[in-house]
Amino acid sequence: MDINLFTLVLLPIGLGLLGFVEPCTIGGHLLFLDTQKSRDRGQKVGAVAVFIIVRAMVAGLFGALIAFLGQKLIAAQTGIWLVFGIIYLLVGIAFVIGRAGAVKRRIDLAPDAWKRAANPVVLGMAFGLNVPACAAPILFGLLGLAATTGTALTGFIMMFLFGLFLSLPLALFAVIPKWAVWLDGFGQRLKNMRWVIGAVFILLGLWSIWFGLYVDPANWAGQG
Numbered sequence: 001m002d003i004n005l006f007t008l009v010l011l012p013i014g015l016g017l018l019g020f021v022e023p024c025t026i027g028g029h030l031l032f033l034d035t036q037k038s039r040d041r042g043q044k045v046g047a048v049a050v051f052i053i054v055r056a057m058v059a060g061l062f063g064a065l066i067a068f069l070g071q072k073l074i075a076a077q078t079g080i081w082l083v084f085g086i087i088y089l090l091v092g093i094a095f096v097i098g099r100a101g102a103v104k105r106r107i108d109l110a111p112d113a114w115k116r117a118a119n120p121v122v123l124g125m126a127f128g129l130n131v132p133a134c135a136a137p138i139l140f141g142l143l144g145l146a147a148t149t150g151t152a153l154t155g156f157i158m159m160f161l162f163g164l165f166l167s168l169p170l171a172l173f174a175v176i177p178k179w180a181v182w183l184d185g186f187g188q189r190l191k192n193m194r195w196v197i198g199a200v201f202i203l204l205g206l207w208s209i210w211f212g213l214y215v216d217p218a219n220w221a222g223q224g
Contacts, residue, residue, distance in 0.1 A: 012142060012158045016165030018200065019138045029170055032123060033177070041175070047120040048174040052167040054124025059163025060156040062128075063146045067155020082213070084145075088205030095198030128163065138197075145208075 019025055032051065036044045142162050146155040173179050 007145065008154060008158060009161060011145070012161040013165045015138050015142050015200075016162040017169075018197070019162070019166045020169055022138075022197075025166070028127065029167070029173075032127065033170065033173060035123065036120070036174070037177075044174045045171065048170050051120040051124040051127070052164065052170065054121050055128045055167050056160050056163035058125055058128025059166070060160030063143070063159025063162075064152040064156035066143050066159075067146045068152040082209055085205045085208030085210075088201045088208055090205075092198040092201030092203075092205060095194045095201065098194065127167070 020029070033048075036047050039047060139162070142158065146158050
């Protein structure tokens with residue numbers, strides 16, 4: 001199975017960090033930290049660690065399922081890459097021209113009661129099932145890659161890494177709470193830099209179209 005380092009590791013990590021600094025994702029993370037403010041520093045760090053791992057596991061399981069289903073459609077994967085490539089391009093253009101609202105939709109599968117909990121396991125599951133609207137295109141893009149790349153295991157690894165790095169910087173803000181104020185300000189500044197997200201999706205779209213036109217998906221998946 002020929003899965004390169006960029007697709008399996010670097011891209012999910014990069015998109016996870018990109019998702020972390022999305023303005024509405026930052027707002028959700030600050031709310032999570034607020035639910036843990038009654039704990040002392042050691043307990044807070046432990047709670048954040050549990051939250052990060054649970055959220056990453058939820059994302060990983062989604063990736064495994066999507067990749068498993070994608071393998072059942074191996075014959076159609078060339079068309080899938082082209083379709084996703086066009087979608088990525090349209091999403092990127094929407095961000096660049098200031099029409100991101102047309103493609104941003106919240107994905108919310110978590111019960112409301114979970115979001116009001118203080119237990120980091122419950123909150124990790126809730127955040128894993130509740131993707132903010134501004135991060136949904138990033139998740140959608142990575143799920144598309146997971147669906148057409150490798151096996152359920154590689155799908156799990158890709159989405160686990162995405163979920164991990166979507167939350168991992170929270171550990172730093174748990175150790176140094178006053179930095180959360182800086183994080184909030186950074187998120188506000190990013191609202192005026194939508195072109196960064198757009199450029200990422202345009203490049204991803206061009207790569208996906210190239211892949212669909214010139215790469216045999218059966219050979220890529222190790223079935224040729």
